[in-house]
Amino acid sequence: MGLPLLLVSIVLFLAQEHYAQSTMDTVSQGLEDFSLDLLQRVALSGEKYNHNFMISPFSVWSLLVLLYEGSGGETLNQLRKTLRINVDDKSLRSFYEARRQLLNTATSGVDVGSLLAIYTDKRFSIKRGYRDTIQNYKVQSHEVDFNAEDTVRRINDAIKSSTRGLIKGSVLQKDLQGANMFLLSSLYFKSQWKLPFNKTLTRYEPFYNEKGEVIGQVPMMVQEAKFAYVSNMKGLNAYVLELPYGAQETLSMIVLLPKRDVKVNDVANNLKTIGLRPILQKLAASKSSAPMDYVVEVEMPKIKTSSKLTLKTILIQMGIRDLFDARVANLNRMSLGLFASQVDHSTKIIVDEEGTTAAAVTEALLVNRAISPKFQMNRPFQYMIVDKATGLLLFAGQVRNPNED
Numbered sequence: 001m002g003l004p005l006l007l008v009s010i011v012l013f014l015a016q017e018h019y020a021q022s023t024m025d026t027v028s029q030g031l032e033d034f035s036l037d038l039l040q041r042v043a044l045s046g047e048k049y050n051h052n053f054m055i056s057p058f059s060v061w062s063l064l065v066l067l068y069e070g071s072g073g074e075t076l077n078q079l080r081k082t083l084r085i086n087v088d089d090k091s092l093r094s095f096y097e098a099r100r101q102l103l104n105t106a107t108s109g110v111d112v113g114s115l116l117a118i119y120t121d122k123r124f125s126i127k128r129g130y131r132d133t134i135q136n137y138k139v140q141s142h143e144v145d146f147n148a149e150d151t152v153r154r155i156n157d158a159i160k161s162s163t164r165g166l167i168k169g170s171v172l173q174k175d176l177q178g179a180n181m182f183l184l185s186s187l188y189f190k191s192q193w194k195l196p197f198n199k200t201l202t203r204y205e206p207f208y209n210e211k212g213e214v215i216g217q218v219p220m221m222v223q224e225a226k227f228a229y230v231s232n233m234k235g236l237n238a239y240v241l242e243l244p245y246g247a248q249e250t251l252s253m254i255v256l257l258p259k260r261d262v263k264v265n266d267v268a269n270n271l272k273t274i275g276l277r278p279i280l281q282k283l284a285a286s287k288s289s290a291p292m293d294y295v296v297e298v299e300m301p302k303i304k305t306s307s308k309l310t311l312k313t314i315l316i317q318m319g320i321r322d323l324f325d326a327r328v329a330n331l332n333r334m335s336l337g338l339f340a341s342q343v344d345h346s347t348k349i350i351v352d353e354e355g356t357t358a359a360a361v362t363e364a365l366l367v368n369r370a371i372s373p374k375f376q377m378n379r380p381f382q383y384m385i386v387d388k389a390t391g392l393l394l395f396a397g398q399v400r401n402p403n404e405d
Helices: 018-049 057-069 073-082 089-102 128-137 149-162 264-274 277-289 312-318 359-365
Strands: 003-014 053-055 105-107 110-121 140-144 181-191 203-208 214-225 238-245 251-258 296-301 303-310 338-351 374-376 381-387 392-399
Touching: 018 053, 018 057, 018 089, 018 264, 018 312, 018 392, 053 303, 053 338, 057 073, 057 089, 057 110, 057 128, 057 181, 057 338, 057 392, 089 128, 110 128, 110 149, 140 149, 149 181, 181 392, 238 277, 238 296, 251 264, 251 277, 251 374, 264 277, 264 381, 303 392, 312 338, 338 392
Parallel strands: 003 181, 003 338, 110 140, 296 374
Antiparallel strands: 053 392, 105 110, 110 181, 203 214, 214 296, 238 251, 251 381, 303 338, 381 392
């Protein structure tokens, strides 16, 4: 019988040479394909409950890459195929290092941080070769006693530190029962809007479900500004809006609002087919070609959503089967006898009016335009937090009921 390996991905979000480049693009495209596949499947699995959700595809991908590095045989093949890894391991590690530097930076209005950590029982050792390999990912490695209460405190302290004190006590003693190894992937993001919403304009408006029925009154933020906006993205069947973060606009929230009588999960399916990059290109073209006085009227609900998802079934559906089977799992490059017993993914998102403190600029943009396009998020929609330069999808989710916490 194999030994259980527990995996937790904990995320907090508050609302931000030719060959070498070709290789980076290959990994980036594979990561995008995995991310959109995961997003579509999570959306489909949660549709019947009609709940809000958010995931961090990059955080999940990072955790699974650590398992890929320790796997062999068919387990390796399944991870490689599902994660869309089409390069050699050295190139994969170089790609992750470049993205890790991106994810551990603080610039004007944007603060991003990431953490990868492995806790192993002091009576159970991982192979030196694997320990050396994971240093390419700057993984923090700790030997602990999983039966000791102090271990839970240490793990929770690491989570608290990596999320700037905003997630506390998320791991319980029972979560570590029977564990010989515990992997943690944490991603933190906090950013100011480049163009903040004026709090005095926020008002309660009705929010509708996909049947057109009012499900409640929600606080709706309002502003008019020169946002990139696309109404005719071929094959998407949704309106697209970009809400940039920070002064440099490297990170943005991309909102996909289904057209009338189109379900939000239909848009998720279309996005998986179209891909993210054509949408980003279309938004960039829209912004550069827009006239100087072009503005979009935006109505957006305030959002506060916490999600806890069990991803084991979805990952099996995606093709990672042997990893969860104690009889055939092969993590022998890591240690003998391991298999994954669960993959839990917890997230939190808060979106409100807070942005830059340039209130005068905001007020100057709040002008009436007779023919301004209106982007009214008063029905279910999907959003993504994206690094535009690399196409890295940090977070993605759906809002079906803004009043749901």
